[in-house]
Amino acid sequence: MRILCVGEGSGHDDGRPYVGLSKAALEGSVSITMSGHAGVVETLRRSHYDIVVIQQATPDMKLLRHIRNSRVPTPVMIIVRDSTPSAVAELLSIGADDCVAASVEPVELLARLRAIVRRVSGHDSLTLHIGRMTVGVDRREVHxxxxxxPLTRREYDLVELLALRRTQVLSKETVLDSLYAGESEPYGKVIDVMICKIRKKMRNFGIDEPFTTLWGIGYRLNETAFAPLGARAGATENRTDQPAKESCIPVMSGINIMNASTTLNLV
Known part of the structure; x- marks a missing residue:
């Protein structure tokens, strides 16, 4: 999960995530990029983030209004030290997806962050249903x-990531950030090798091409491959194009422009 964490810039946060957010990052694969208020919208437009976390001492509506008026669709969570029910209600009414106290327990905070990202991706439960495939987020299993x-831990993480973002093409940089947040980044071809291994395992279950590779751009889940057998057969008969051949040639990374000042990666 990639988080853009916006500090309040008043000295209360010392340019770092609040303690609860830092501890939540230690309990899950989370990459946190710290940023000030300036340039947040431009950063969100140029780089992929799963969610924005705005840290505030007391509720301030200006930045949230700016993000929403700019029609940036990235979900937003507000973490505040002191607040009132009416202030929280106003934050939610103008576009915040959640608002929690800075004293929230890390395990709850991480669960809330994951739930928001899951709902925004169109999934309303911990089990993702995509045709013949189910991804049990709580059990970390794919059926x-x-x-x-039989997937390894990293292979499962990759399938879950692409399932959550099933309508999006993810660049290699985004995949690396999500799978190896806070760890020494492996050599670039590791994702291509992992994709090939998952493809081979999926073929044992009658899934010929679980992923679509867009050369020079990235990867996307191929939902058609998981369609029920009857529906897939009908779709195949109507196709005029030829399926792409499998290859383990690495995808070239695209340009990743960041305006955030400091990156903090934690696991």
Whole structure:
């Protein structure tokens, strides 16, 4: 999960995530990029983030209004030290997806962050249903036709990431940030190798091409491959194009422009 954390810039946060957010990052694969108020909208437009976390001593509506008036769709959570029910209600009414106290327990905060990202991606439960495939986020398991797919921890993380972002093309940089947040980043071809291994495992379950590779751009989940067998057969008969051949040639990374000042990666 990639988080753009916006400090209040008043000295209360000392340019770092609040303690609860830092501890939540230690309990899950979370990459935190710290930023000041200036240039937040431009950063969100140029780089992919799963959620924005705005840290405030007391509720201030200006930045949230600016983000929403700019029609940036990224979900926003507000973390405040002191607040009132009416102030929280106003934050929610103008576009915040959640508002929590700075004293929130890390385990709850992490669960709230994941729930927001999941809902924004169009999933309303901890089990993601995509045709013949189910991804159990709570159990960290992938099943095809109710049969367990034997994935490694990293392979599962990649399938879950692409399932959550099933309508999006994810660059290699985004995938690396999400899977290896806070760790020494591996050599670039590791994602291509992982994709090939998952493809081979999925073929044992009758899934020929679980991912679509857009050369020079990134990867996307191929939902058509997981369609029920009858529906997929009908779609295949109507196709006029030829399926792409499998290849482990690495995808070239695109340009990743960051305006945030400091990056803090934690696991």
């Amino acid at each position: 095809v036709d109710s049969k367990l797919v």
